[in-house]
Amino acid sequence: MNPWRVVVTPGDGIGPDVIASGAEVLDHAARSFGLRVVQTERPLGGASIDRFGVPCTDEVVQDALDADAVLLGAVGGPRWDSPYVQTTPEEGVLRLRKSLGLYANVRPVRVHDALLGCSPLRPEVARGTDLVILRELIGGLYFGQPKEMRQIDGEPGAVDTLVYRRSEVERIVRRAFQWAAGRRRRVLSVDKFNVLVTGRFWRGVATEVAAEYPHVEFRSMLADAFAAALVARPTEWDVVVTENTFGDFLSDEAGMFTGSLGMLPSASLGDDGRALYEPVHGSAPDIAGQGIANPLATILSVAMLFRHTFDQPQAADAIEAAVERTLDDGFRTRDIFEEGTRLVDTTSMTAAVIARLEGPAAG
Ligand SMILES: NC(=O)c1ccc[n+]([C@@H]2O[C@H](COP(=O)([O-])OP(=O)(O)OC[C@H]3O[C@@H](n4cnc5c(N)ncnc54)[C@H](O)[C@@H]3O)[C@@H](O)[C@H]2O)c1
Known part of the structure; x- marks a missing residue:
């Protein structure tokens, strides 16, 4: 069977950090559940303006159209903010959504018991x-x-x-x-x-x-x-x-x-199975480059990708359960930190989720 193809667009600010986490979980879960997935990284947003003068090139649109799904980080930041600019990073995301006909943005909101104190x-x-x-x-x-x-x-x-x-x-x-x-x-x-x-x-x-x-x-x-x-x-x-x-x-x-925008996944769906998955949050310029972003919104977006594009509800459940256990075990990035819990950075939070990610039940 042909591998699933996912175009990955890290974007700007904390986008590359959280996308690195999402891509790692995607790889790990795909291996555990016996799926072949090829991830292809492409520039979008400010990163694309810097290289090509436009926030989303025709090639990226075509790659996204040819792929089974897109996994997007976030775009934008003060470097590209001015009321007088010709184009903005956010227009890259709008173009991608429009080109793929993604008319339904699905945003689940679940309050985890372990985070009630952050709400x-x-x-x-x-x-x-x-x-x-x-x-x-x-x-x-x-x-x-x-x-x-x-x-x-x-x-x-x-x-x-x-x-x-x-x-x-x-x-x-x-x-x-x-x-x-x-x-x-x-x-x-x-x-x-x-x-x-x-x-x-x-x-x-x-x-x-x-x-x-x-x-x-x-x-x-x-x-x-x-x-x-x-x-x-x-x-x-x-x-x-x-x-x-x-x-x-x-x-x-x-x-x-x-408790934090860093907890919210989303899927944008069109007809014919077209889909783009992304955390709801933006590029968080205030914490960019510090390695402290919460990767859980992106990881939960990957769970949505397994459920709705790969049609692998068991793998999606496993990722969601791993996130739940990680929170229950007290791991917290700064945005959801409370006294008595364990403060970790983006990389350690991702590692904690992967350590709790169980493959398909035997038999
Ligand atoms: N789809 C997208 O790419 C998208 C969506 C929203 C905003 N943006 C862009 O992002 C830039 C910043 O926008 P903003 O500041 O209004 O919203 P934001 O979501 O980037 O940040 C809002 C607040 O939430 C915090 N935050 C967000 N995500 C976090 C995470 N994963 N972990 C920890 N803390 C997190 C930030 O530190 C900040 O204090 C702007 O350029 C905006 O246009 C892009």
Whole structure:
């Protein structure tokens, strides 16, 4: 059988550190479970701007299209930050997502019992939080045209456009129902029905799609009300589906329940099995180059890769269990450190996970 092909884009800042961890776990788990996987490293973001003048080259897009999956670190940093630049590292990620048609960003948020003390929520509120946010990723305000700086009524201004087509809403909402079928069978659709025309449209389409899934409980909620309810009652939610901008904010809000952005994996999925896996966090310039980044978000993204691209749920479970045991055994990077636990760097945390990664059960 041909090997699985994974394009690996470390990116900038802490990206290369956490990707080194993810790649090591990927290799180890693939060997343990008898899979052949070829990883090919490619530049993206600021690293690509420095070498090629663009944040994502045509070759990288083609390599990603030819591969079975992409594993991405994070891009960006102060070196490439200026309101007047021609291009930004983040545009490289947007191009890749768009080129691969990755419309569904899946962000699981699970609060680990061992990290309850790190959560900004009270333990009795955070305990048991286990939800998934499905964010529409390649439509809406971040991509709508026109999108430009222009003169408005004789003075400088800027325009972004929020646009959604029926097919775009339908496919992400369907994904949410399919995802919920493997979980607690509850879908919440989040919109701004009361002030946005696109919100009213979204709600109408979501309600129609919901009728196709009578065995899954469905409701809709306003984005602002949900932002409050999410923090007040985080255990109430199962699968939450929403448009691009709200999903961006809400998933970061929910992410903090886990104690650190460094704990949050994600998958971005399209049709025909296309997929990109990445930690939710950015390139963390404040800790870049120190070897102290938390690699668990990337390692958990690798678990998602095993589950959803390689169709190896046992290997995915094994990686997740190894992370759980590592936390239970008290290993902590600085972002999740508490008194009485063991402070380790990125490399030692990765080694601790690998040491706890068990292969397939014998027999
Ligand atoms: N997909 C991506 O590549 C992506 C996503 C978000 C932000 N960014 C970019 O990253 C840069 C920094 O953005 P930001 O500071 O707003 O967000 P960030 O996620 O990089 O950092 C926010 C805070 O969380 C901490 N943090 C993040 N990941 C961590 C980890 N793995 N271990 C320990 N601590 C961690 C950082 O130290 C920082 O204090 C910006 O250029 C932004 O555009 C890129």
